[in-house]
Amino acid sequence: MSGSPPPAGFDRERYLRRIGAATPARADLATLGALMRAHLHHVPFENLDVQLGQDPLVTVDEIFDKVVGQRRGGWCYEVNTLFGVLLADLGYAVTRLSGDVRRGGDAIERRGNHLCLRVDLDRPYLVDVGFGGSITAPVAIEPGTGVDGPYAIHLAHVGDDRWTFDEVVGEGASFGFDFTTGAADEGILDAMRSALAREDWSPFVQNLVMQLRRGDTHWTLRGRVLTRLTPQGKTKRLLASADEMAAVGQDIFGVTMPEVERLWRRAADRHDQLFGVG
Template sequence: MVSERQATGFDRARYLDRIGAAVPVCADLATLGELTRAHLAHVPFENLDVQLGREPPATVDAIFAKVVEGGRGGWCFELNTLFGRLLADLGYRVTRLKADVRRGGDIADRPGNHLCLRVDLDRSYLVDIGFGGSITAPVEIAEGVGVDGPYAVQLADIGGGCWTFDETVGDGAPFGFDFATEPADEGVLDAMRLALGREDWSPFVQNLVMQLRRGDVHWTLRGRVLTHLTPTGKTTRLLGSADEMAAVGREIFAMELPEVDRLWRRAADRHDQLFGTG
């Protein structure tokens, strides 16, 4: 079952208000889907604490203070921890799962670089509001393919109690993660959470990332590049200033960016490093 992590400050009503969701009548599949979509539409995936050299919160109380009281977003270790606590509070059977995002050699070298959830109803479902917004509904843990807005999604059994999830946009390469259906080793998850927030090899240390999903529209800010993805296509825009980044934070991601001048300088420096100044 999901770890409650001494959640003395958790307030269900305030959390539901933060994600714009009604008080659920029962803990069923339909409600689980509504809560998932509401969360994705109101709480962005973001790694701004890591970019600012801060250690992201780990306890439910601290994450609640950041996301609900502070109007912020977070990454998988925060968002799925908090969402799992909400679901357990509502009566769902929730299990925290270790996952390995496929990013070069990361599966072999850095296992546990992602946290997702298993929710057991009449069947077992993958639930993940911490993968940036491509999974907007509970996915039955069974082999199959489907369409989720601008993404084609697929779940496949790879044996030994492990599965793989893939998302694909158009003719692009699939991107996803492998996950085990048994309860996660919390020590492995915590060690990787700390490493991803500190080490130079971490993509979260290297690049500013914000993502938000509303219906079939998926927004991503990666460094200076803002991407708008829909089922009909993709557009990009290169941000030109800290003021523009702050406006994007407010108008698209519905949050005030902390220390936006520092965030902008890091994003601009990284952009120059990758693409040059010309």
Template sequence: MHLSSYLARIGIDGPPPPTLEGLRLLHRAHLLSVPFENLDVQLGLKIAIDREPTFEKIVGRRRGGWCFEMNGVFGWALAELGFRVTRLSGGVMREKNGALAEGNHLVLRVDLDEGVYLADVGFGDGPITPMPLREGAFVANGFRYELTPLGEDWWRLADHVSPTPLTYDVKIAPADEAQLAGQCAMLQTAPASPFVQNLVVQRQREGGITILRGRVLRQVRPDGADERLLESADDLLAVLAGEFGLDVPEAAALWPKIVERHEALFGG
């Protein structure tokens, strides 16, 4: 694992300083370069929470990943650069699902001279910039987000990219690593897991986000969105390569499952 290889993967020539400006540069560069994706889950391949195989996947094979992978590698890189980083347990839709959601998301706390920030490069359409840990709404890449304190060290992020806001809660205390590992294992095997049920690939752009969910490819902007349906396995591979920079020819085998899932959700 070489820091220089990671920096090259996200398009940064040299190591930035461990400052707010440096954190913002790294956070944006990672999200513009490395897509959120669950292809391995869809292909039935085990995802490890360990750092070395994750680094090899994202940097060596130029793939993307989900929160445990993306924030895992990002947190390692930040620490190597001299940032003070703490891994935190998050809970996507804890607002609805309560304690069952806790640990299903990994977030990073970064302590800077300028204050405490949350860094999250593993939430797909989350903020492209790190978030100051303070109450209130903010805009990142043209999209609106909001942080709210809940008490007992919990905070809630509301993501307003989609018409129906998506939320996750994060506890500002060192993560329970066993809980994270358990959720990582469950989310890639449980039949009810959204990552088992649906292909999801997302990549931030300047001024927008490209989102693939099953057959539906959407180009989302702050003022609206365009979408189209993928038509074939070849179309899927072309979109993965062209929109997300992913060369995964084995993903063609997913096409029948993708079509079946689309018909179940939306009809023929």
């Protein structure tokens, strides 16, 4: 990725305006952190296209049009792809990494179900604007624990070139992914992106998800349930209509939700399936 010119449809200044950032004077660690926070503040994680049965976007031009032109968000394959192109265009040394999100212990069976980035400065850093917002600053790829309120984060070396990233809220269970620091096998990423967009076992096919991080506040819409998480605690709200879902999409996540009636019906049916009608 580093050193190659950006695709013809990529417009650096439009992208920076989309995330509310000025053209940086230098490609250093402080700037990288500021760009991550700006991106997370303005561009939500969302899987609305998957919920609507659309083919996943692959090219940078397609993703740019969605995120910048349509002012949408995206999942890791989209937003980390686009963010990586931006960083490379600004002069950062960027490598695409393959991650394996641990869901019920199935990381080995689901290789490549997450795309993240390595950025090399004084040392290699894990950079990720596509994991829903628990990482708001570059994380040095070395064993350690830190606080990125409302999350505690932990990075561990588990052998050879394999690492684990975990996020924890309070006394809750950890959630995270494994990754290797070498360049991703793009064929594995392509195959898993396609499967996650189509297969019944995919959590993205099963559930509508939107997430956004602003400062120490993390918002999640999962189906009908809107959750606000801060270092002080968690609140939840059950949405009651498609109009309410559209308002939440616009007012909290900054997205005009496509085909909101259809998205609402899918979310409501899934809620009934999981929790019963009522």
